[in-house]
Amino acid sequence: MQFHRGWPKHWVKPSWNTSHSADDRELSKNTYRTKMKDADKPLSRSQIMRRVTNKDSAAELALRTRLFAEGLRYRLHRRTKGATVDILFVSARVAVFVDGCFWHGCPKHATYPKSNQDYWLPKLAANRERDQRQSAKLRRAGWQVIRVWEHDCLPPDRRVVKRIVDAVRSRQSNPSIRRS
Ligand SMILES: [Zn+2]
Numbered sequence: 001m002q003f004h005r006g007w008p009k010h011w012v013k014p015s016w017n018t019s020h021s022a023d024d025r026e027l028s029k030n031t032y033r034t035k036m037k038d039a040d041k042p043l044s045r046s047q048i049m050r051r052v053t054n055k056d057s058a059a060e061l062a063l064r065t066r067l068f069a070e071g072l073r074y075r076l077h078r079r080t081k082g083a084t085v086d087i088l089f090v091s092a093r094v095a096v097f098v099d100g101c102f103w104h105g106c107p108k109h110a111t112y113p114k115s116n117q118d119y120w121l122p123k124l125a126a127n128r129e130r131d132q133r134q135s136a137k138l139r140r141a142g143w144q145v146i147r148v149w150e151h152d153c154l155p156p157d158r159r160v161v162k163r164i165v166d167a168v169r170s171r172q173s174n175p176s177i178r179r180s
Helices: 022-040 045-053 058-069 117-140 158-172
Strands: 075-080 083-089 094-099 144-149
Touching (some): 058 083, 058 094, 058 158, 083 158, 094 158, 117 144, 144 158
Parallel strands (some): 094 144
Antiparallel strands (some): 075 083
16 A cells, blocks of 8 residues: 655645744745745646646645545555546445546636647546546446545645545445445
8 A cells, every 4th residue: 555654745834833933934924825826827838747747646645645644545546447546445435536626627727728729628628528427437336436626635625534534434334335
């Protein structure tokens, strides 16, 4: 099993809680503000490509770390019913996908490059369709599918974590779902 100790590398930590001087606090607040502002800007091509090749995304690592701390154990990136599921709970049959805001068309961060829209837009639409198809197929096979946005994982939203933990625990204790 793969597990990463400590904080995910790319996690933006609210460091003003731990800094010691007023200057430090001011500096880290400004840093944080800058990062938030950057999040609204359209991504550059190189930023996009970096996100694409990042299988173990910062968002996914952050979520996994939290789930592990909750006592859950899981498998990663398994091909199941034609989909590569990011985080699987096999005995509970819960499939969690961490959807990148760009590639999966998050409604909050839909800032697409203005150039080459003929290329991007159909591709993104196809991605969303594929997501829906894959979710439907897994559900028909008895899996509970939970799709989580990248932006809800940095850091992981309490409600998202609870939803997954509750689903796994309740299904694990249900003998009609639990696989032998
Ligand atoms: Zn988003």
